[in-house]
Amino acid sequence: MRYLSANDIKTFFSMRNAIDADTEALSLYSSGRADIPLRTNINIPEYNGQSLYMPGYVSGADPSLGVKIVSVYPDNIDKKLPSVPATMITLDAQTGIVNAILDGTYLTQLRTGAVQGAATELLSNENSKTALLIGTGGQGMAQLEAMLTVRNLDKVFVSDLDMDRAKKFCETATLNFSEVFSTIFEPVANPNSVVSEVDIITSVTTSKRPTFDGTLVKQGVHVNGVGAYTPEMCEIPVELLKQANHIVFDTMDGVLSEAGDIIQPLKRGDISKQEISGELGQVINQNIAGRSSEKDITFFKTVGTAALDVVVADRIVKKAEEMKIGMEL
Structure with missing residues (x-):
């Protein structure tokens, strides 16, 4: 052993x-x-x-x-x-x-970062150059590394409820990745100040309310919801879900039973199950379509699976x- x-x-x-x-x-x-x-x-x-x-x-x-x-x-x-x-x-x-x-x-950190990386590789535009990471907790660095691994990013904005924490995270990220990636890491006090300009958004928090304004996202953006994993948590704005051309989960059963991001808007009738595209594995297996246009807005939600x-x-x-x-x- x-x-x-x-x-x-x-x-x-x-x-x-x-x-x-x-x-x-x-x-x-x-x-x-x-x-x-x-x-x-x-x-x-x-x-x-x-x-x-x-x-x-x-x-x-x-x-x-x-x-x-x-x-x-x-x-x-x-x-x-x-x-x-x-x-x-x-x-x-x-x-x-x-x-x-x-x-x-x-x-857990590695496979959770990696599943977001897999989704970002499959669903975001290949020419994506800017990203926003919301949340700098235990999962944050692996989430950042996954985005850097699959897309050639010029800049990643980093937002946290504590601006000092965001600054320290950017300093650590520079130390960790400067020899491999040429990306610039920039802390921001308010994520909404950059939401309209980024190509990829990854939110990894335990927030019970949306971490950014969904009406501000641009066409072609890809959004990852990684953090909220109970029916009470809800970090993704419903406005983003309403605009999304493709809504993809890691597992249907897991997300529909655990993720407040999806459970709450389904209960309110803000979105319907018919608007959910399916699982990322189905995209990988080419059973369902992923992104079909550079202007598509795509959303991926993960709660993890054994x-x-x-x-x-x-x-x-x-x-x-x-x-x-x-x-x-």
Whole structure:
């Protein structure tokens, strides 16, 4: 069995690798090749905790099997421990034997950034030059890297509720990416000041109200809704959804049961299910059309699926075995 830390994974598995793995995972998911049971949630009231178990199996030429364990223990902060520790366990699909343990926190950041990257690559205009990132939390840097990986961007504006945080994020991004990308990172106090000029918008927040004005977006924009993952959260403006020519999800079942961005406007009758194009995997498999014109407005919503975790983790483990990276137990 192999143990792979976040640092181990970073040395050999790139964002490009993760985007390719996510693309494969969603293609298989939309082809009916994934068995993803409902998440099991266990409450631990004595310690103000909750433990979540997300298993999955994706079949195909290179099958993937595993389970991600995520715990939510807010009081861990007082113990100087992570409040949301996560671990990924992979199994050999042919034998059912556990073959690796991975840092689940980094895996989640990587595959979530990568699924947005896959959508941006498929749905945004190829000549996109400017982007806006809203939200600089734990997912922010991976979201930024994914956009930079799939599009040759001249400038990315960065917005956060805390302007100092946005400035520091831009400084870190410059340190992280200046040797690979020539992109300029610019903090903005109000996202609406640049919404009308950007080609790509990625919002990754837990906001319960829209993070930008949907009436200001230009023709041809591509928007990613990454952050809101409960029925109460709603970071995407309904005006954007009404204008969108293509509304695409990572998984229909997941988004329609979890994402307030879609659940709330559907309940109000602001949009109908008939206006939803389908899943990104269907675009990948060419079962439905993606962008058909440079002027199309496209929207992608993700809430995540264990299919992404198991496929990306499996590809990481196989590559680590080839390169003899990680700790063998």
